[in-house]
Amino acid sequence: NAGVTQTPKFRILKIGQSMTLQCTQDMNHNYMYWYRQDPGMGLKLIYYSVGAGITDKGEVPNGYNVSRSTTEDFPLRLELAAPSQTSVYFCASNDRVENEKLFFGSGTQLSVL
Amino acid sequence: AQKVTQAQTEISVVEKEDVTLDCVYETRDTTYYLFWYKQPPSGELVFLIRRNSFDEQNEISGRYSWNFQKSTSSFNFTITASQVVDSAVYFCALLLNNAGNMLTFGGGTRLMVKP
Numbered sequence: 742n743a744g745v746t747q748t749p750k751f752r753i754l755k756i757g758q759s760m761t762l763q764c765t766q767d768m769n770h771n772y773m774y775w776y777r778q779d780p781g782m783g784l785k786l787i788y789y790s791v792g793a794g795i796t797d798k799g800e801v802p803n804g805y806n807v808s809r810s811t812t813e814d815f816p817l818r819l820e821l822a823a824p825s826q827t828s829v830y831f832c833a834s835n836d837r838v839e840n841e842k843l844f845f846g847s848g849t850q851l852s853v854l
Numbered sequence: 855a856q857k858v859t860q861a862q863t864e865i866s867v868v869e870k871e872d873v874t875l876d877c878v879y880e881t882r883d884t885t886y887y888l889f890w891y892k893q894p895p896s897g898e899l900v901f902l903i904r905r906n907s908f909d910e911q912n913e914i915s916g917r918y919s920w921n922f923q924k925s926t927s928s929f930n931f932t933i934t935a936s937q938v939v940d941s942a943v944y945f946c947a948l949l950l951n952n953a954g955n956m957l958t959f960g961g962g963t964r965l966m967v968k969p
Contacts, residue, residue, distance in 0.1 A: 781863070783945055783959030784899075799956060831899065843889075843957070845899035 743767045747832050747846035754822040754853045762817040762849050764832030770844070772835050773815040774799075775807065777828040778848075784831060790815055822853045856881045858948050860960035867936050868968050875931045875963045877946030883907075888922065888929045889947040889957070899945070905929065936967045 745766045754760055766773065771792045776784040786799030790809040804826055806818045815834075819826060832846040857880040867873045879888065890902040903913065905922050913920045917934045933940055946960040 781961065783858070783860075783947075783961045784957075785959070786956050789956075829897070833899075842901050843891075843899075844901075845891075847896070847898045 745832055745834055745844050745846040747830075747849050749849060750847065751850045752852070754819075754851065756822060756824065756853060758822050759818070759820050760822065760851075762819075762830055762832075762851075764815045764817065764846060765813050766815075766832075766834040766844070767813065768834065768836070768844065769812060770834035770836045771812070772837070773809065774833045774843075775805070775815070775817045776831045776833065777801065777826075778831060779828050787817065787830075819851075824853050827851060827853045856883075856886075856948050856950055856958045858946050858958050858960035860944075860946055860963050862963045863961065864964045864966070866966045866968065869938060870935050871967075872932060872934050873936050873965065873967075875933075875944050875946075875965065877929045877931065877960060879927050879929065879946070879948045881927075881948060881950060883950045885950075887949040889945075889949065890920065890929075890931050891945045891947065893943040893945065893962070895942070902931075902944075933965075936965075938967050938969055941965060941967045 748763045774789045775787040778784045785801045787805050788807040790796045793812050796807050809815050830849045833843050835843045859878045886907045888905045892900045910922050919932045921930045943962045943964045945962045948958045
């Protein structure tokens, strides 16, 4: 049972570099999310999508971009990495907004040096 | 604006002790959902429970129980007879009915259960 799969698990970037965090789910969920978790803090929503072709900003979208060309995939792009983007990133999905089961990926630990 | 506060940043107990993790939330909405998630050392978040604002019944699931009190805006989580495998970070979260998809998370409580 794959669920929500994130790659890579770890990455170190230099300031100004770009990268894409991949997220794919095999549960045919309409809703997908990207969160970041800073040390000792709760998760904050970066972007979310309610279906293919539809995305919207969350609480902390600056410095990130997303796309949703298919139901399964929801990549998160960092164009010009900054030290403030050092964090653990989680992708999640569910089939309804209020659904009890929000499925999370295992996370991507990103360091920007 | 909504807010979730988990005042206990870290709790340490000895195996078999009972432990309660506090969660206090703030919202002016009357319809909302409250969640608890567990984040074990492996990192992924695991759903534990969801309650909606109209259901104040306490819930028990094995060694886990939840006490929802609207009068004090609290949704506390108790683990009875704790085990080493309960060691994790626990997050409380709030979803407003009209907030789109924005779950508001508390800062988390790190629980360490020692043998």
